[in-house]
Amino acid sequence: MDASLRRFSIFYFCYYAALGAYTPYVGRWVDALGHGGYVVGGMLGLWYGTRIVAPPAWAALTSRSDKPGNWFVAGCGLTLLCFSAFLFTGSAWALLAVMAVFGLFYNAVMPQFEAMTLTALGPRADLYGRLRVWGSIGFLIVAGTYGALLDRVGAEHFAWVTLPLFVLLLAAAWPHRHDRQVEHAPTAADAGHLWKRPGVRRFLLVALLMQASFGPFYVFYTLHLQAAGHSGATVGGLWALGVLIEIAMFWKAPKLIARFGASRLLMVCLAVTVLRWIVTALYAESLPIMALAQATHALSFATFYACCMRLMADFFPGRRAGAGQSLFFGFSQGVGGVLGAGLAAVAWERSGGELAFLAGAAVAALAWLLYALRRQSVAAAAP
Incomplete structure (x- = not known):
């Protein structure tokens, strides 16, 4: 793989590695905190709901900036900050409130990154699959191992053991801070x-x-x-x-x-x-x-x-x-x-x-x- 494109595959890996912890195991964590099915469903419902509003809202912000890479890094930083709030929440309403804000940023940055990736590839768009597959690999590794990890440390510690993945996400975003302007993402x-x-x-x-x-x-x-x-x-x-x-x-x-x-x-x-x-x-x-x-x-x-x-x-x-x-x-x-x-x-x-x-x-x-x-x-x- 072209060395200039390696940073894209690294971000895909980190983004979907974090998702590999969140999607399969957030329900187990909420259950371990003593909440029922409605709260578990509400957490995932908000996750999907923010997918509707976050990408176009974020695109409207980034399209007005001549430094979209800075917005991208900021979005990943806010994702980390919002997830960190899960460390200090336990009540149902607090969990749902944090989830709503966390989902807004986490679901916003990937559409922007996809556009940045395609802009960087230009006429080499056929290489997209080779970059994106690293996201599936990241999800596979984490989703396949976190079940055993939570067996060992306890499901109630899910937020603590997942936080490092979002730190890595921010670190992987940093090399993209100077990426050039992308076209307006259609809504x-x-x-x-x-x-x-x-x-x-x-x-x-x-x-x-x-x-x-x-x-x-x-x-x-x-x-x-x-x-x-x-x-x-x-x-x-x-x-x-x-x-x-x-x-x-x-x-x-x-x-x-x-x-x-x-x-x-x-x-x-x-x-x-x-x-x-x-x-x-x-x-x-x-x-x-x-x-x-x-x-x-x-x-x-x-x-x-x-x-x-x-x-x-x-x-x-x-x-x-x-x-x-x-x-x-x-x-x-x-x-x-x-x-x-x-x-x-x-x-x-x-x-x-x-x-x-x-x-x-x-x-x-x-x-x-x-x-x-x-x-x-x-x-x-x-x-």
Whole structure:
């Protein structure tokens, strides 16, 4: 790898390493502090909610500056400062308040960094994957080991053992303080009339429902497996397995899409996701079955995401791509993430992990039905 680009791969590694601690284990920490499912769900709901407002708000600030690199470093510094506040909070309202501010900065800096990366690559955009894969590696290492670490030190110390990762995040951001101005990042508001393009609304609704079906997984998967008797090390291994398969599948997905078509593969991914959540709900005690369920992450996440990106290229070609991507991520990952976290919290409080994952399966089944009806209407309209 070009030495001038190594600092980009280092930041991706540090950013997603911190995320590898936060996403899988924040629920275990909140549970260890004595809070219930609603607080756990609220923490993740705020995480996804800030994804809707943080990137465009931060883009509006950085676009007015002739030194965006300084804003980027400041954003990472504020992320560290806000996370540090978790060391001194214990009540539910304090946790949620800190989460809201922390999420605003943590979710704001990555879209800016993505733009900085593409600006630095210029005509060498094909190298992006080689830089971004280090983020997946960072997530894999931390998510795969933090379960055992929390077994050893106690889940209540999660904030203390995670803080060094955010220190490294700030250190990795420092070399980018002089990076040059990036173009304005399109927001969902820039998409405007694109919402009315044929097929877009149904596609976005399917993507939203798919993201919502992942709510129980992102919020309660660790707690669900621990309730079934698995150790923290085992849970970490299962998280790592899913990420490993995700990385491998991203390399294979383009060939599969070229052979079978994105629309057809999307149907398969939705169907597999329904089965995945049913199995996770009913057979959590079986490690081999849970490993097999995690292996389906290759379809329910990696291939599904690759198919969405291929369809996005059809819906929003050329200069419309940026606004389309903003619309897609704000609607699916933002709104869908919030709804999924809320659904998971309600189901968990009522009847635990089994009901939560069955609810996720029902949402994924609804997404499959909506997309199947879309394909049938297209076929019926064909001459």
